[in-house]
Amino acid sequence: MHSSEHSAHHPALAHHFQDLDQQKDATWLAMWVFLGTEIMFFGGLFLAYVIYRSSYPDAFAIASNALNVNMGLGNTFVLIISSFTMAMSVYSAQMAQTGRLVVFLILTLVLGCTFLSVKYFEYKDKFDSHLVPGRHFDFAHHHDPKTGAILEGAHGGSANTESTSHEAGHSEKARREIQIFFSLYFAMTGLHAFHMIIGAGLLIWLIVSSMKGRFSKEYNSPVELVGLYWHFVDIVWIFLFPLLYLIGRHHHG
């Protein structure tokens, strides 16, 4: 436990702030301005997704069904729980419970690494199945993981809407459209995973800092701000999961 005896001249109070409250308000504002740029960063990709999906709805539905929905769902649970443990880290820091702070930070880090491990196996499967856009892309022999049916065959019967891609999975046109989905899948989940890796690095730094007793009731801004960052990455995934994994499910369910 840290005493609050040096709240008047707290070592963490930078000289250009009047007090720790003012300093905290400033850091929160700065963090949210940064997160505003992050929203636009991901926003561009979401915009590209919306435009291409509205242009090629059937190709996107077929391609989406080739993703492993159970891994996506599991990872959603992992990330949401990690957001909770991160929030509990912030609470522990604010209450100056250093022991619990370290435990919750380590839990958050473990859950974050679990998410990234699952993502690794998903990516590996996509590489093995020739679902990475490029010269070796091959969707023609891809099987629906749920029904075992070849997706291009199932397409004609189940997703027979007035689309621009009614020639089904065997045409060169559909091949290109499905690759657009996978390009967006790798760009969006890749950028998201990159943020997770940075977040994991920040968590390691926080764990070391809190074990050194750097944080107290008065000063815990680094924990709070990394928390904001971690929750933001969670929000991105909350949108990625339905948009990438779930859009075609009712065609084959």
Place this chain on the structure above:
Amino acid sequence: MSDDHSKHHIVQPTTYATILGALLLFTVLTYYVAFIDLGVLSNFVAMGIAVTKGSLVVLFFMHIFYSTRLLWVVVAGSFGWLGLMLVLTLGDYITRHWDIQHRIFF
């Protein structure tokens, strides 16, 4: 500065646990509803659930519910700009081919 009570609200673990429960429930809901064919409504339901989940995270996990008005404005502005970018760009794309029956997914 001798005011002992901080003006910053400390969110309680019970609040965090409640939000966690709600987020897990909404995740299960969005998963099962995806297997039901609701036509164009599917997208509204999926995005409605995602926006609800995102709002819960912003308001409680990220403490915006308890924050200063300045922060409210910055957060609303950030998402507002995103909305502006989406709406204006889509307005352009959607109105390019009025003559062709264009399926818009939401």
